[in-house]
Amino acid sequence: MEIFQSPTNLIAATIVFFAAAILIYFAWKTLITSNLYQKGVTLYQKKDYEAAEATFRQVIAINSTNDVVHLLLGDCLMQQDRVKEAMKEFQDVIQRAPKKVDAYLRLSNAFIAQGNRTEAITNLEKSRDLFQTQKQPQQAEQVNQLLQKLKTNQN
Structure with a gap:
């Protein structure tokens, strides 16, 4: 050839x-x-x-490195009441992608499941701020309403 x-x-x-x-x-x-x-x-x-x-x-x-799969894995773990393992998945996503709002929302749910409202509120505030930064005012307002309920029930 x-x-x-x-x-x-x-x-x-x-x-x-x-x-x-x-x-x-x-x-x-x-x-x-x-x-x-x-x-x-x-x-x-x-x-x-x-x-x-x-x-x-x-x-x-x-x-x-697929963050969505890590979030879904965390959701599966939450459904099995393996909250600490789920939290690790959510925290890993936050560490890799600190602007990933879904990770903060899921982590706040995990803190609520543990009865840790203070950390839940901190993560919800971060997600609200990210929604505002990303110009998603409706989602920011929904999180804000949830924050108000949590803060009211905390006192």
């Missing part, structure tokens, strides 16, 4: 081959992750929290 007759052509063909192999690998990995994610969501919706947890952990093993 003419392609392999010169070293330059051989190098170019090798580079193209490896680039294609890398693309195929990442496409395969994305497909598997997507399928597992969908399976986890379906299991969660069916209230099979243990199976959903296991599935979300598989997704995290493939892609540990």
Whole structure:
């Protein structure tokens, strides 16, 4: 074959081959992750929290930086009354993505479940402030109303 007759052509063909192999690998990995994610969501919706947890952990093993999956894993743990484990998931998301409002909201729910209203209020205030910064006044107002109820019931 003419392609392999010169070293330059051989190098170019090798580079193209490896680039294609890398693309195929990442496409395969994305497909598997997507399928597992969908399976986890379906299991969660069916209230099979243990199976959903296991599935979300598989997704995290493939892609540990997916914050949405960590939040869903935390939700599964909350449903199983494993509040401390759920809190770790929410806190990890906050550490990686400090502007992720959903993590603060879920963490505040976990603090409420523990009876720690002070920390719940702190996290709700942070989520309210983030909603305001992100120009989402309706969500900020909803959180503000919840804060008022919590503060009223705290006294």
